[in-house]
Amino acid sequence: MRAILVDDEGLALRDLERQLSKIPGMSVVGAFKYAGEALDHMAELKPDVVFLDIEMPEISGIEAAERIRTIDSEIDIVFVTAYEEYAVKAFELAALDYVLKPINSDRLQRTIDRISQHKPNHLDQTHEPDTAVVNCFQRLQISYGKPEPFSWRTARSQELFAYMIYKRNQPVRKDILLELMWPDIDYKKAYTQLYTTIYQIRRSLEAAGISIRLTNSGNDYYLDLGNNLYDVQEWENARLVLPELTSDNVALHVQWLEGYAGDYLLENDYWWSESERQRLRDLWYKHALAVGQAYQEANLSKEALLHYETIEKKFPFTEEIYFIIMKLHAENGDLHLSGKKYEQLLEMLREEYGMEPSSSVRQWAETYLD
Incomplete structure (x- = not known):
């Protein structure tokens, strides 16, 4: 097994090399005091495992591990640190193992045993992973063919993944992510x-057998969905293949509207998701109005009324919908129900906005309801 060692402390570096040389099957193919040097030789030396100190100048062990993953995701990472708190952090990163300084030979042997057991399983994974579905309507969920829910290591890794899904298939600058997630x-x-969180996301995806790839390219990250699905994108794509809306195919368009399973990331309530949430709500609302108009043009007043009431449930603070329902009741000869809806509109506007209805609505009410 080929190993590279990286530690800016010369004594610690030599001690680790000495101990590994005593373990059968281990070959130290490179020992470096600076992570940058190790990275430059990574492709040439082709290690199976890299032992990384965490606290190093210029490039930290965490950042180095991040870059190693982009070079070859098959390389195992073992963090080496003198501090217990860093050991815990390394474990959270889902590195294969961590070792505390000063290094104990028995503990190091257990690490090598873990690597030996891990490699065959890692190499035997030749089957194609199941297609996963990333759901962002209502809340972030991943369906991946297993009964247990997908588990996130931290709330921050969940939010960063959600943002990368939002920016899927396009590069996202690291400085933007820093400002977004850790502004203070x-x-x-x-x-x-950032590097810690990226590790957490990748390890969680790998552990679940999900083939979504989060890659690093210079100053950018890039999320590739591959053959996996994203519910928002699937919903929007389905709209593009719908036939032109007519009274004959209105049911198909209603079915598409019903595919809107809840406002975008509503339960997660990430501040950056508001613009996308509003965009999707507007898309649904405009098409829902078009469907209602198709019902009316086909003289299907009952269906139209039920449809607009459905819109009102999703958009309970929109004067336009109240007004449409008022007029529909009036056209059906039911001025009592029209008046009740007007009273509901008055109450809603006063409570929510502290205002009266628009002049056009007031004029209509004075004409038909007085």
Whole structure:
């Protein structure tokens, strides 16, 4: 098994190399004091495992591990640290293992045993993973063919993944992610948090057998869905293949509207998701109005009324919908129901906005309801 060691402390580096040389089957093919040097030789040396100190100048062990993953995701990472708190953090990153300094030979042997057991399983995974579906209507969920729910390591990793799904198939600059997720944290610490969170996402996806790839390219990250599905995109794509709306095919368009399973990431309530939430709501609303108009043009007043009442449930603070329902009741000869809807409109506008109906609605009510 080929190993590369990286530690800016010369004594610690030599001690680890000495101990590994005593383990049968282990071959130290490179020992470096700076992570940048190790990264430059990674493709040439082709290690099976890299032992990384966490606290190093210029490039930290966490950042180095991040870059190694982009070079070859098959390389195992073992973090080496003198601090217990960093050991816990390394474990959270789902590195294969971590080792505390000073290194104990028995503990190091257990690490090598873990790597030996891990490699065959890792290499035997030749089957294609099941297609996963990322759901963002209402709340973030991933369906991936298993009964147990997909598990996130931290709330931050969940939010960062949600944002990368939102920006899917396009590069996202690291500085944008830092400002988005850690605006009030020291720049260097924020970078560490970013690399940690990216690791958590990748490991969670790998553990679940999901083939979504989150890659690093210079100053950018890029999320590739591959053959996996995204419910919002599928819903929008389905709209593009619908036939032109007529009274004969209105049921198909109603079915598409029903596919809107809840406002975008409503339960997660990420501040950055509001614009996308509003865009999708507007898309649904405009098409719902068109469907209602198709019902009316076909003289299907009962169906039209039920449809507009459905719209009102999703958009309970929209004067336009109240007004349409008022006029429909009036056209059906039921001025009592029209008047009740007008009273509901008055109450809603006063409670929500502290205002009266628009002049056109008031004039209509004075003409038909008095």
